[in-house]
Amino acid sequence: MSLTGSTSGGRRAWLSSRSGVLKGGRLLISLAVTMLGLLLITFLIGRVMPIDPVLAVVGERATNEVYEATRASMGLDDPLIIQFLNYIGEVVTGDFGNSLLTSRPVIDDIARVFPATLELASVATLLGVFIGVPAGVIAAVNAGRWPDHIVRLLGLFGYSMPVFWLGLMGLMIFYGKLDWVAGPGRLDIFFDDVVPQVTGVILIDSLLAGNTEVFANALSHIILPASVLGYYSLAYISRMTRSFMLEQLAQEYVTTARVKGLSEWMVIWRHALGNVMVPLITVIALSYANLLEGSVLTEIVFAWPGIGFYITNALLSADMNAVLGGTVMVGLVFVGLNLLSDLLYRVFDPRAR
Amino acid sequence: MTKFTSAFAAGMLAAVAMTSTAALAATPKDTLVIATSIDDIVSLDPAEAFEFSGGDLLQNTYDHLVEFDPKNLSAGYQPGLATSWSVSEDGKTFTLKMREGVKFQSGNPFTAADAEFTLRRAVLLQKTPSFILTQFGFTKDNVNETIKATDASTLVIVTDKKYAQSFVLNCLSATIGSIVDKKTALEHEKDGDFGYEWLKTNTAGTGAYSLKAWKPNESYVLEANEGYWRAKPAMKRVFVRHISESASQRLLLEKGDIDVARNLSPEDIAAVSSNADIKVAEDLRGRIMYMALNQKKAPLNDPKVIEAFKWAIDYKGMTDTILRGQYTVHQAFLPLTYLGELKDKPYTLDIAKAKALLAEAGHANDIAVKINHRNDPQTMAIAQAIQGTLTQAGIKVELTAMTGKQSLGEYRAREHDIYLGAWGPDYPDPHTNADTFAHNPNNTDEAKLTGKLAWRNAWDIPEMTKATAAAVEESETAKRAEMYRAIQVEHQKTSPFAMLFQKIEQTGVRKGVEGLVTGSAISSVYYWTVTK
Numbered sequence: 001m002s003l004t005g006s007t008s009g010g011r012r013a014w015l016s017s018r019s020g021v022l023k024g025g026r027l028l029i030s031l032a033v034t035m036l037g038l039l040l041i042t043f044l045i046g047r048v049m050p051i052d053p054v055l056a057v058v059g060e061r062a063t064n065e066v067y068e069a070t071r072a073s074m075g076l077d078d079p080l081i082i083q084f085l086n087y088i089g090e091v092v093t094g095d096f097g098n099s100l101l102t103s104r105p106v107i108d109d110i111a112r113v114f115p116a117t118l119e120l121a122s123v124a125t126l127l128g129v130f131i132g133v134p135a136g137v138i139a140a141v142n143a144g145r146w147p148d149h150i151v152r153l154l155g156l157f158g159y160s161m162p163v164f165w166l167g168l169m170g171l172m173i174f175y176g177k178l179d180w181v182a183g184p185g186r187l188d189i190f191f192d193d194v195v196p197q198v199t200g201v202i203l204i205d206s207l208l209a210g211n212t213e214v215f216a217n218a219l220s221h222i223i224l225p226a227s228v229l230g231y232y233s234l235a236y237i238s239r240m241t242r243s244f245m246l247e248q249l250a251q252e253y254v255t256t257a258r259v260k261g262l263s264e265w266m267v268i269w270r271h272a273l274g275n276v277m278v279p280l281i282t283v284i285a286l287s288y289a290n291l292l293e294g295s296v297l298t299e300i301v302f303a304w305p306g307i308g309f310y311i312t313n314a315l316l317s318a319d320m321n322a323v324l325g326g327t328v329m330v331g332l333v334f335v336g337l338n339l340l341s342d343l344l345y346r347v348f349d350p351r352a353r
Numbered sequence: 354m355t356k357f358t359s360a361f362a363a364g365m366l367a368a369v370a371m372t373s374t375a376a377l378a379a380t381p382k383d384t385l386v387i388a389t390s391i392d393d394i395v396s397l398d399p400a401e402a403f404e405f406s407g408g409d410l411l412q413n414t415y416d417h418l419v420e421f422d423p424k425n426l427s428a429g430y431q432p433g434l435a436t437s438w439s440v441s442e443d444g445k446t447f448t449l450k451m452r453e454g455v456k457f458q459s460g461n462p463f464t465a466a467d468a469e470f471t472l473r474r475a476v477l478l479q480k481t482p483s484f485i486l487t488q489f490g491f492t493k494d495n496v497n498e499t500i501k502a503t504d505a506s507t508l509v510i511v512t513d514k515k516y517a518q519s520f521v522l523n524c525l526s527a528t529i530g531s532i533v534d535k536k537t538a539l540e541h542e543k544d545g546d547f548g549y550e551w552l553k554t555n556t557a558g559t560g561a562y563s564l565k566a567w568k569p570n571e572s573y574v575l576e577a578n579e580g581y582w583r584a585k586p587a588m589k590r591v592f593v594r595h596i597s598e599s600a601s602q603r604l605l606l607e608k609g610d611i612d613v614a615r616n617l618s619p620e621d622i623a624a625v626s627s628n629a630d631i632k633v634a635e636d637l638r639g640r641i642m643y644m645a646l647n648q649k650k651a652p653l654n655d656p657k658v659i660e661a662f663k664w665a666i667d668y669k670g671m672t673d674t675i676l677r678g679q680y681t682v683h684q685a686f687l688p689l690t691y692l693g694e695l696k697d698k699p700y701t702l703d704i705a706k707a708k709a710l711l712a713e714a715g716h717a718n719d720i721a722v723k724i725n726h727r728n729d730p731q732t733m734a735i736a737q738a739i740q741g742t743l744t745q746a747g748i749k750v751e752l753t754a755m756t757g758k759q760s761l762g763e764y765r766a767r768e769h770d771i772y773l774g775a776w777g778p779d780y781p782d783p784h785t786n787a788d789t790f791a792h793n794p795n796n797t798d799e800a801k802l803t804g805k806l807a808w809r810n811a812w813d814i815p816e817m818t819k820a821t822a823a824a825v826e827e828s829e830t831a832k833r834a835e836m837y838r839a840i841q842v843e844h845q846k847t848s849p850f851a852m853l854f855q856k857i858e859q860t861g862v863r864k865g866v867e868g869l870v871t872g873s874a875i876s877s878v879y880y881w882t883v884t885k
Contacts (some may be wrong), residue, residue, distance in 0.1 A: 055762060062803070063484055101570075184596055185596075305570055316756050
């Protein structure tokens with residue numbers, strides 16, 4: 001699945017209702033095919049990998065009788081194709097089955113873990129964009145001079161540092177020593193379930209409930225993991241922004257704008273940056289999608305109950321219902337972001353309309 | 354740019370300042386907060402739960418007919434929900450008298466009908482731990498006759514043959530013997546499942562706490578049962594938070610955001626030891642590490658080769674370095690503190706002796722083996738250390754790190770060369786480990802006795818199997834203990850198992866938190882004994 005734009009066709013043609021329906025139909029078909037392919041591959045990987053899903057249920061001590069009875073009840077005696085078709089049949093009716101590890105419906109688990117990842121990835125991406133884009137622009141404008149070196153060095157640092165180490169160092173300094181932020185977890189445990197879950201995103205739910213204490217606590221918990229992830233995202237975004245901007249600043253229209261007497265601010269931040277927005281959206285969307293898959297190591301260090309940890313744990317325990325459900329969720333995220341970036345192209349690039 | 358940078362820095366500082374007030378300095382006096390790893394909890398139904406963390410949770414929400422006194426674990430089983438018991442002359446009929454006046458967390462009174470329901474459903478549901486009860490001859494077809502409440506305060510259990518009284522009662526104190534509220538379970542019954550689906554995520558016991566919330570892989574919250582029959586728990590609430598990373602646990606403990614950290618690495622234990630606000634509690638647990646040689650694979654079935662392997666392991670070196678404080682050298686299959694424990698440690702690292710034995714066996718420098726082991730850092734470190742000393746003895750070793758589930762598949766199919774792993778007892782009776790390490794009634798592939806480690810390693814032991822079967826029937830406890838010691842001495846000499854270490858749990862506890870019992874080798878953690 002690509003995140004690059006694929007808009008073509010005549011100007012404004014997409015606005016016409018017929019074309020709109022066609023586009024919608026194509027989109028649905030492509031979505032269904034993508035999801036089916038994704039499920040098939042994940043399903044097959046789950047069946048061929050050398051982990052026994054029955055053992056995941058019955059445990060090491062099980063007698064052979066218990067093992068065989070469980071194997072049959074899980075439908076694993078059926079041919080692979082039948083198992084897959086049965087699974088698809090259930091998924092179509094909205095039943096992803098129960099997770100072996102949590103004993104709960106996978107759909108409920110995802111509704112619990114995905115908002116945690118969404119919250120963390122969104123704050124991290126916001127940090128990455130609001131710092132990374134200006135940093136990239138500043139580096140490009142000052143190419144070869146010290147601001148450029150600083151941005152590039154910080155970018156290199158962000159790229160090279162293992163997130164795990166960065167997270168632990170961050171916790172040690174900002175939580176352990178300075179007491180600026182709260183420790184691991186999404187909330188202090190005493191605030192758990194204080195505000196009713198509406199979206200699952202605590203920052204939003206606490207505001208909806210008008211509980212500023214919970215909001216402040218959630219913010220104090222998220223700021224550090226989001227900064228660690230955001231730093232990684234920032235490094236990528238600033239590097240790409242710098243590269244796009246350098247290309248634009250060498251264009252003739254920039255010289256023309258300067259000759260016309262436009263202020264440097266207008267030339268750089270409006271004209272040049274305006275022209276890099278389209279490729280930049282792809283970069284940001286990719287980085288966001290990457291974070292939405294869940295960052296297992298960050299989740300472990302910060303005890304953040306997100307989808308990355310959920311899927312990894314499920315995979316290692318052969319909890320295939322959970323793995324498949326999680327994969328579909330990640331697939332939907334990619335499709336959603338693809339759509340979103342398509343829409344944003346049209347906002348920023350008149351030629352795409 | 355300068356303006357921008359300043360504005361950004363000011364913004365970040367403001368954001369940090371705004372969020373810096375929220376962290377609490379210490380936990381409340383009547384609340385216990387624990388950081389540990391709880392991602393192994395699969396089910397909360399006592400008929401199914403079989404993992405460490407699940408055992409911890411159920412220990413505090415349920416009671417058993419007989420159970421241990423957390424303040425004196427070495428005293429063995431004591432009256433629990435059963436106040437007394439008697440055994441018939443033929444040793445097969447156990448009559449237990451129920452405690453009166455005990456209520457479940459639902460408010461329902463506890464009677465013998467609940468005990469009958471609990472034990473019967475565990476047999477009928479046929480989940481993995483069911484063997485703890487079915488080994489007494491209970492089957493789907495006979496449980497209505499063999500487990501019977503004859504009146505509200507009497508439960509009668511009839512076993513298929515004579516077993517040691519201590520064996521039967523020890524098994525009743527295992528997690529599977531956690532007494533379930535029959536009425537509540539049946540209110541949630543679906544398709545004749547005895548409330549199984551509901552009990553997987555809820556609790557219905559008489560224990561000191563009730564489960565208020567459980568978020569898998571995240572946390573659970575227990576609330577004190579004010580009417581608890583043993584004592585009024587001082588901790589009104591217990592928060593258990595899933596934090597798997599040792600360094601994160603340590604930071605939280607040092608800051609006072611948690612009271613107890615249960616998974617600290619040796620490095621973090623060393624670091625918190627010098628902190629005046631934290632104490633480190635040590636408790637010997639039941640987990641045993643061992644290395645097993647598959648007797649199907651020659652020359653690993655040569656007694657001299659087997660012995661050579663046992664002399665080519667640096668037991669003490671590993672406990673002094675990579676396992677610092679977390680394991681102690683232990684070379685018998687029963688954990689220390691179990692009835693019949695054997696403290697002898699005959700093997701030390703002796704490369705020359707190992708080489709001589711291999712030469713005698715005609716296998717100097719020609720053995721190449723694969724060791725399967727789990728891919729967690731600790732086991733990998735042990736495997737590497739063993740590889741190092743075996744290589745010195747002239748044995749070529751290839752290490753294969755696998756996930757737990759992956760390595761088990763090969764192990765249960767008897768396809769491995771050597772398996773390096775751990776075993777934890779299933780119930781607090783010596784038969785639990787004797788049955789797996791020293792009992793193999795049928796060594797054929799078709800027998801598929803996959804639950805027994807002796808079978809998995811194709812170790813054919815008719816004599817030792819008889820001795821183990823005899824020990825489980827011996828009613829005189831002292832004699833029974835002596836029988837297990839004799840079996841272990843023989844096992845140490847001849848078995849293809851190199852028993853390595855026994856687990857020591859090191860727990861970081863905030864100063865002021867008293868009475869936390871982590872359960873030793875025979876039990877699980879107790880929260881109701883904690884005071885602050």
